[in-house]
Amino acid sequence: MLRDLRSEYTYGTLSEQEALPNPFRQLERWLAEALEAQLHEPHGMTLSTVGPNGRPSSRVVLLRGLDERGLVFFSNYQSRKGKELEANPWACVNFWWPPLERQVRVEGRVEKVEPELSDTYFASRPYDSQIGSAASPQSQVIASREVLEQRVAELKARYPRTVPRPAHWGGYRLKPDTFEFWQGRPSRLHDRLVYRLQPDGGWKIERLAP
Numbered sequence: 001m002l003r004d005l006r007s008e009y010t011y012g013t014l015s016e017q018e019a020l021p022n023p024f025r026q027l028e029r030w031l032a033e034a035l036e037a038q039l040h041e042p043h044g045m046t047l048s049t050v051g052p053n054g055r056p057s058s059r060v061v062l063l064r065g066l067d068e069r070g071l072v073f074f075s076n077y078q079s080r081k082g083k084e085l086e087a088n089p090w091a092c093v094n095f096w097w098p099p100l101e102r103q104v105r106v107e108g109r110v111e112k113v114e115p116e117l118s119d120t121y122f123a124s125r126p127y128d129s130q131i132g133s134a135a136s137p138q139s140q141v142i143a144s145r146e147v148l149e150q151r152v153a154e155l156k157a158r159y160p161r162t163v164p165r166p167a168h169w170g171g172y173r174l175k176p177d178t179f180e181f182w183q184g185r186p187s188r189l190h191d192r193l194v195y196r197l198q199p200d201g202g203w204k205i206e207r208l209a210p
């Protein structure tokens with residue numbers, strides 16, 4: 001067994017009275033508090049997808065947009081996650097903000113965002129990030145780091161100022177049907193509130209046992 005590093009969670013509470021009726025507003029509130037607390041990468045979220053063989057895989061991506069339509073992130077459409085989402089659009093993201101003792105899980109279907117949004121976002125990125133994502137065949141085996149550096153050099157020569165968005169790179173939007181907000185509490189009696197999308201478009205809130 002690993003060393004027992006038990007922490008008592010005492011930062012806060014999440015009651016039915018405190019929770020906002022709309023889960024998007026609740027997530028915005030917790031994100032704002034994570035930003036305010038100056039956490040490192042508060043927008044980092046672990047995205048899980050499932051491959052055709054039923055095997056899940058997870059990786060961190062950055063949340064780049066949030067509104068009632070869903071959670072937006074950007075990636076390579078030909079990456080492992082891209083291929084898995086192509087075959088099975090169901091996905092789950094998880095945020096974990098240790099100093100706030102909070103976790104959020106969001107589940108739903110993922111779709112590609114409008115190409116115009118991907119264009120706008122790609123154009124807003126720093127030049128070196130544009131080159132990096134255009135150069136990298138994300139998730140594919142490459143012979144060496146030099147292969148990547150060679151591609152970067154070629155692309156910099158071809159596009160000295162702005163890089164066109166590669167067709168295989170763009171945004172995804174996770175359209176949630178379930179959110180779970182988790183606030184650590186003492187003695188493992190944590191607060192867990194789940195929001196489930198109802199057929200009429202409203203959200204039903206229920207408490208889960210920790």
Ligand SMILES: Cc1cc2nc3c(=O)[nH]c(=O)nc-3n(C[C@H](O)[C@H](O)[C@H](O)COP(=O)(O)O)c2cc1C
Pocket residue numbers: 041044057058059060061062063073074075076079080081082138139
């Ligand atoms: C903090 C952090 C943020 C990241 N943000 C992104 C991102 O927004 N988009 C992305 O494609 N990869 C991002 N990555 C890299 C991914 O975790 C992952 O390595 C990559 O997308 C390839 O994943 P895949 O092979 O499962 O498709 C990030 C990694 C970390 C640690």
